[in-house]
Amino acid sequence: MSKKFTIPSHSEIQNAKSNRNNPTPAIFQKRKQSEQPNESIIEENVPKQSSEKVMNKTSTFRSFQSDSKPTVPTVTPVSANSSQSPEKAVDKSGTYRSFETVNRPQKPLVSTTTPLLVNSKQRGNPILKHIHNVAWEYSDIVPDYILGQTTCALFLSLRYHQLHPGYIHERLKLLGRTFELRVLLAQVDIKDSSHICQQLANICLLADCTLILAFTPEEAGRYLELYKAFENKPPDLIMEKSEESFEAKLIDTLTSVKKINKTDAITLYSTFGSVKNIFTATEEDLSLCSGIGPLKAKRLHKAFNEPFIKNIKKKAIEEVNSTEVKEKCEKGIGNENDNENEGC
Structure with a gap:
């Protein structure tokens, strides 16, 4: 059979000539051979451990378990005009990858709550110096303060109200019913304020407003801070926690009688067994219970039998x-x- 020979290119011929004319000295060849590390010696000196630990301790050494490079899976891109769904976009390694999660917008790190809005006419009011816990800014608004989406406040000084009694009527008329909760924050800065406070209470009843009295600028600013801070809070924090069990309600009812304590209420319920039997019992039957003498029995019997309206x-x-x-x-x-x- 005839052998096939390939004709070398011009660059290969030039490289061969340069190597032949300038051979590497034998001293440098020995030095290069001595600088190369022997893999067999390294494998004997390195203790048996996982390839990850070897890579952590010596970053220059490669993994001794496999010489093959890890294959990086290539993901097939999905164009915007293609009809292929993100669930069908599969890479070469066989794993599914959703492109919707990659392009999902991230939540903003800064809070989106609006600051407390202050009317520009309130510039110079001393209560603004005492609003520290919430952010506030001036704005062109109808009320004096906007404390939330459905809450606003009007500020009134009783001293100013004495001089201009029709001012608050004009402000309430201009405000209307644009907000669900309308607060009239009145600062008591006069001595004899009972008569004026009564007038303001009547005005708030007719205008469906909430009257709040503050005796210092610090207290007024604190009220505004609390309204803004609890803008989106449920009313559970200020609601009374009532007992739902029957025993707790019965004990609360019986202890409303003078000199009857919790122990007496439990004794009555355990002795008679029902509320009807307690209410229809005579003074003698009530006095036979332990801890309940004739005085307590008389008071209980009177409370159970007297009419709700006296005389x-x-x-x-x-x-x-x-x-x-x-x-x-x-x-x-x-x-x-x-x-x-x-x-x-």
Whole structure:
């Protein structure tokens, strides 16, 4: 068989000539051979451990378990006009990859809550110096303060209200009902304020506003801070926590009687077994319970049997008598002496 020979290129011929004319000295060849590390010696000196630990300790050494380079999976890009769904976009390694999660916008790190808005006419008000816990800024608004999406506040000084009593009426009329919660923050800066506070209370009732009295600028600023800070909070923090169990409600009812404590209430319920039996028991039956003497039994029996409205029988008798007298006077029944005695 005939052998095939390839014709070398011009650059290969030039490189061969340069190597032949300038050979590497034998001294440098020995030095290069001595500088190359022997892999067999390295493998004997290195203790048996995972390739990850070897890479951590000596970053110049490569992994001894496999000489092959790791294959990087290439993901097939999905164009915007293609009809292929992100779930069908598969890379060469066989793993699914969703492109929607990659392009999902991240949440902003800065809070998106709006600051407390202050009317520009409130510039120079001393209460602004005491608003530290919430951010605030001036704005062209109708109320004096906007504390949330549905809450606003008007500020009024009682000293100014004495000089200009019609000012608050104009402000409330201009405000209207654009906000669900309208607060009238009044600063008490006069001595005799009871009469003026009563007037403001009547005004707030007619205008469906909430009246808050502050006696110092610090207190007024604190009220504004709290309204803004609790803008999106539920009302559970200030609501009364009532007991839902029947026993707790019964104990609360019985202890409302004077001198009856919690132990007495538990004794009554364990002795009679029901609320009906407790309410219909006599004084003797109540006094037989341990811890309840004749005085407590008398008070319990009186509380269970007296009417809710005091002196209801006397009032009813007086009403009946008055109606009978009126009827007799109108009809003219009876003697003249009787009519004079009855007041006809």
